[in-house]
Amino acid sequence: MSGLLLENKNAVIYGGGGAIGGAVARVFAREGARVFIAGRTQAKLDAVARDITAAGGKVETAVVDAFDPEAVERHADAVAATAGHIDVALNAVSVMHDQGTPLADLSLEEFMRPIDGFLRTLFITSKAVARHMGGDRPGVILNLSEPGAKLAVEGILGHGVSAAGKEAFSRVLAAELAPSNIRVLTIRPHAVVDAVAAGSYTKDVFAPSAKAAGQSIEELLDDAMQHGTLLKRLPTLADVAETAAFLASDRAGAMTGTVVNLTGGALVD
Known part of the structure; x- marks a missing residue:
């Protein structure tokens, strides 16, 4: 019996050139998956692909706009035609x-941007891959959320609602897809401590809050965030990627419709 978690699995990762998407792609490939990474920037996808290829993994890249339903469907169809089926998908x-603007100063556009954006792409990608999953081969759809889904703090109105929406979306989708042998899970990491150094967009997200507090982003993560966790540390990219690999594997076959909390204990359901 192979010790690889994802041997002979075909995995699609949207946002595969990003900090989290790239980290997960590398671990999926290490665990035996054939990885198809999609994103908006070819150079970022190529950087991840080079790492995977250098380590002996299997990877293919594609420039895909995850907000374009037709583009996502064409890509999913192409992956299924090439590989025969899709086993795992991560958005x-x-x-x-x-983050940081109170209601009085928040525009409707700013409030709606994460709600519409995140939920739109989750719907588009989930619908596209679900058609090629399940049946005799278990399928897994993984999504990412944030602690804002549970936090009651000021200045994260749109962010918090979008995070809660992502978790609700995954929970309800799990009920719909379970009869098709497809599991749906959400991973809820806290701020990922090494993501900014890896080029994550969260650098720009955290910058206003750090500036308001008179801190660097690194100080914000250290002082204001990690000390609010039970473990007194924030999750790493490796934590997220290794957890994703386990959840995508058959060893987590009894798990669906739930949130996996990677906040270091900042929030306990």
Whole structure:
């Protein structure tokens, strides 16, 4: 019996050139998956692909706009035609959004941007891959959320509603797809401590809050965030990627419709 978690699995990762998407792609490939990474920037996808290829993994890249239903469907169809089926899909697409602005100063557009953006791409990608999953081969759809889904703090109105929406979307979708042998899970990491150094867009998200506090982003993560966790540390890219690989594997076959909390204990359901 192979010790690889994802041997002979075909995995699609949207946002595969990003910090989290790239980290997950590398671990999926290490665990035996054939990885198809899609994103908006070929150079970022190529950087991830080079790492995977250098380590002996299997990877293919495609420039795909995850907000374009037709483009996503064409890509999913092409992956299924090439590989025969899709076993795992992860949506790690980023949507720039506001954090730190109170209601009085928040525009309707700023409020709606993460809600519309994140939920739109989740719907588009989930619908596209679900058609090629399940049946005799278990399928897994993984999504990413944030602690804002549970937090009651000021300045994260749009962010918090979008995070809660992502978790609700995954929960309800799990009920719909379970009869087709497809599991749906949400991973809820806190701020990922090494994501900014890896080029994550969260650098721009956290910048206003750090400036308001008179801190660097690194100080904000250290002082204001990690000390609010039970473990007194924030998750790493490796934490997220290794957890995703386990959840995508048959070893987590009894898990669906739930949130996996990677906040270091900042929030306990």
